[in-house]
Amino acid sequence: MPHLVILYTANIDRLTDMGALCRELGDAMLTVQDEEGRQVFPTGGTRVLAYPAPHFAVADGGAAGRAEGVAGAGRTGVASDDPGDYGFMYLNVRMARGRSAATQQRAGQTVLAAVRARMDPLMQGRHIGITLQVDEGHEVFDAKHSTLHPLFAKK
Amino acid sequence: MPHLVILYTANIDRLTDMGALCRELGDAMLTVQDEEGRQVFPTGGTRVLAYPAPHFAVADGGAAGRAEGVAGAGRTGVASDDPGDYGFMYLNVRMARGRSAATQQRAGQTVLAAVRARMDPLMQGRHIGITLQVDEGHEVFDAKHSTLHPLFAKK
Amino acid sequence: MPHLVILYTANIDRLTDMGALCRELGDAMLTVQDEEGRQVFPTGGTRVLAYPAPHFAVADGGAAGRAEGVAGAGRTGVASDDPGDYGFMYLNVRMARGRSAATQQRAGQTVLAAVRARMDPLMQGRHIGITLQVDEGHEVFDAKHSTLHPLFAKK
Numbered sequence: 001m002p003h004l005v006i007l008y009t010a011n012i013d014r015l016t017d018m019g020a021l022c023r024e025l026g027d028a029m030l031t032v033q034d035e036e037g038r039q040v041f042p043t044g045g046t047r048v049l050a051y052p053a054p055h056f057a058v059a060d061g062g063a064a065g066r067a068e069g070v071a072g073a074g075r076t077g078v079a080s081d082d083p084g085d086y087g088f089m090y091l092n093v094r095m096a097r098g099r100s101a102a103t104q105q106r107a108g109q110t111v112l113a114a115v116r117a118r119m120d121p122l123m124q125g126r127h128i129g130i131t132l133q134v135d136e137g138h139e140v141f142d143a144k145h146s147t148l149h150p151l152f153a154k155k
Numbered sequence: 156m157p158h159l160v161i162l163y164t165a166n167i168d169r170l171t172d173m174g175a176l177c178r179e180l181g182d183a184m185l186t187v188q189d190e191e192g193r194q195v196f197p198t199g200g201t202r203v204l205a206y207p208a209p210h211f212a213v214a215d216g217g218a219a220g221r222a223e224g225v226a227g228a229g230r231t232g233v234a235s236d237d238p239g240d241y242g243f244m245y246l247n248v249r250m251a252r253g254r255s256a257a258t259q260q261r262a263g264q265t266v267l268a269a270v271r272a273r274m275d276p277l278m279q280g281r282h283i284g285i286t287l288q289v290d291e292g293h294e295v296f297d298a299k300h301s302t303l304h305p306l307f308a309k310k
Numbered sequence: 311m312p313h314l315v316i317l318y319t320a321n322i323d324r325l326t327d328m329g330a331l332c333r334e335l336g337d338a339m340l341t342v343q344d345e346e347g348r349q350v351f352p353t354g355g356t357r358v359l360a361y362p363a364p365h366f367a368v369a370d371g372g373a374a375g376r377a378e379g380v381a382g383a384g385r386t387g388v389a390s391d392d393p394g395d396y397g398f399m400y401l402n403v404r405m406a407r408g409r410s411a412a413t414q415q416r417a418g419q420t421v422l423a424a425v426r427a428r429m430d431p432l433m434q435g436r437h438i439g440i441t442l443q444v445d446e447g448h449e450v451f452d453a454k455h456s457t458l459h460p461l462f463a464k465k
Contacts, residue, residue, distance in 0.1 A: 003400060003441075005317060006365075007160060007204050018365040026367035043370055044439065047398040049317050049363035053204035055161075055173040057181035060198055064306045086303055088202040090158060093296075101295070108296030116300060129199065129303040131158075134296035140411070141403075141418030141444035145426060148396055148439040151374045162315060162359050208359035210316075210328040212336035215353055219461045241458055243357040245313060248451075256450070263451030271455060284354065284458040286313075289451035 002041050002096065003049065004029065004111065008089040010052035012128075014079035015087070021118050022048040025091075028114035032107045040103055041095075044149035058086040058129070065127050078126055087128040091115060094135045108134045157196050157251065158204065159184065159266065163244040165207035167283075169234035170242070176273050177203040180246075183269035187262045195258055196250075199304035213241040213284070220282050233281055242283040246270060249290050263289045312351050312406065313359065314339065314421065318399040320362035322438075324389035325397070331428050332358040335401075338424035342417045350413055351405075354459035368396040368439070375437050385435055397438040401425060404445050418444045 004025055012018065026048045032040040062084020069083030077085025093111060095104070112132050119130060159180055167173065181203045187195040217239020224238030232240025248266060250259070267287050274285060314335055322328065336358045342350040372394020379385040379393030387395025403421060405414070422442050429440060 003317075007158075007206075009202070009204070019367075022365050022367035023371060026369075026371070030370070043374075045441070046369055047319070047400075047439070048367040049319070049398075049400075050365035051206060051317075051361060051363055052365075053206055055177050055205035055207075057174075057177035057203040059181075059201055059303060059307065060185070061178060061181070064198075068306060088204075088303070090202075090204075104295045108298060112298045112300070119300075123302045127303040127306055129202070129301040130299070131200070132296070132298045132300075133292065133294040135293070136295050137443065138445070139443040140414045140446050141442070143418060143422045143442045144440070145422070145442075146439040147433045148369060148398070148437040151378060151437055152369065162313075162361075164357070164359070206361060208361055210332050210360035210362075212329075212332035212358040214336075214356055214458060214462065215340070216333060216336070219353075223461060243359075243458070245357075245359075259450045263453060267453045267455070274455075278457045282458040282461055284357070284456040285454070286355070287451070287453045287455075288447065288449040290448070291450050 002029065002045065002093055003047050004091060004093045006048070006050040006089060006091050008050065008052055009056045009058060009078070009087045010054050011079035011085060012087045012089060013052050015122055016118060018050045021115070022050050024118060025111060025114050028110050032110050034103050035100065040099065040107060042149070042152065044146065044152040058088050062086060076126060078128060087126070089128070089130045091132040092135060094137050097136050097138065104134055104136070108132060157184065157200065157248055158202050159246060159248045161203070161205040161244060161246050163205065163207055164211045164213060164233070164242045165209050166234035166240060167242045167244060168207050170277055171273060173205045176270070177205050179273060180266055180269050183265050187265050189258050190255065195254065195262060197304070197307065199301065199307040213243050217241060231281060233283060242281070244283070244285045246287040247290060249292050252291050252293065259289055259291070263287060312339065312355065312403055313357050314401060314403045316358070316360040316399060316401050318360065318362055319366045319368060319388070319397045320364050321389035321395060322397045322399060323362050325432055326428060328360045331425070332360050334428060335421055335424050338420050342420050344413050345410065350409065350417060352459070352462065354456065354462040368398050372396060388436055388438060397436070399438070399440045401442040402445060404447050407446050407448065414444055414446070418442060
């Protein structure tokens with residue numbers, strides 16, 4: 001661990017480069033430090049996976065956006081001219097047990113800042129919801145097997 | 156929150172319109188009320204995301220369905236004539252902490268009724284499993300950032 | 311329950327047959343027994359779903375692999391000649407509450423052995439991380455509705 005999994009409405013793929021966002025979020029995660037200034041997330045275990053949902057339904061399906069769009073100016077949808085074309089992005093970080101609350105908050109704030117850096121300009125005049133949650137894993141079995149980790153442990 | 160994430164075998168895409176199911180489930184979620192008659196799930200935070208799995212394995216891989224298919228009449232698979240072509244749909248609702256047990260049950264029953272309304276007729280003579288679970292989130296960090304929510308908060 | 315969900319970097323699809331891995335993992339899950347020698351996972355409820363992530367970021371993005379690749383011999387990436395082309399596979403088993411710790415460990419070890427049987431040879435000379443975790447579900451609502459289960463309950 002940790003990982004960051006992003007579940008989002010597929011229309012966002014036409015709005016921004018999600019591969020680039022993954023890299024930006026991964027880079028952000030690698031900067032997180034604990035109270036002693038140590039890197040929280042080991043480089044070789046950090047991964048971001050983003051999944052566009054081909055089928056989705058958000059909020060009221062677009063009615064309120066369309067009603068407002070008539071009155072508003074310059075309103076557009078996520079990937080079309082339709083102001084009822086809503087988007088949603090859910091980001092879930094799963095991190096190992098036992099980190100301090102301060103570290104957990106710092107991890108969350110760091111990821112939040114990185115996703116906002118890319119998304120905030122795009123959200124102006126569009127209806128997009130972003131939710132970020134950090135879960136502490138409570139697994140009953142945990143196994144890691146890697147030819148990636150040693151590349152970084154060696155250093 | 157809340158969200159509903161559907162993980163399913165991709166063969167179901169050839170059986171029914173999963174985008175329409177998402178909308179039906181979203182509409183159903185918006186009808187859930189608490190003990191005081193208030194809407195449980197805020198409109199601007201409600202989303203349904205459905206993911207067909209391109210690779211999957213279900214149960215015994217089809218042997219029992221094929222064995223029965225020889226004896227049975229009119230048996231077909233999920234997306235083919237093969238009675239060993241099984242399907243599975245897993246629905247997971249993640250809702251915020253602190254709701255009453257009665258509200259949690261009501262949310263679950265409401266989503267279950269909506270998925271059954273579409274799927275029950277299709278499940279006749281086909282081997283499909285549906286599991287619905289509602290989880291109460293236990294996140295250690297939670298952030299919402301939205302240009303969608305205000306569309307409904309204004310009302 | 312149970313289910314096994316696999317989230318992985320899409321480059322692994324070019325390295326191995328993930329559909330075959332799903333079947334191998336499903337078969338492995340069906341062999342797990344409890345202390346009394348009974349099958350732990352009911353056949354009709356066992357499913358494996360694998361999701362390639364079209365967008366992802368792993369570790370440092372490839373720099374360390376490329377630096378090592380210059381010095382090393384025969385190093386290749388997951389799906390290309392690029393030694394910075396890393397892969398990751400995350401396997402998550404969600405099983406019902408109330409199983410013994412020994413059964414949970416046995417389930418984890420069984421799935422781990424099955425994924426390693428396929429992946430270990432492919433991981434030689436490539437940078438791939440595998441993490442397997444078993445979670446015990448703590449759902450507040452649980453419903454099963456199936457025309458698949460009866461096929462096996464009948465036996």
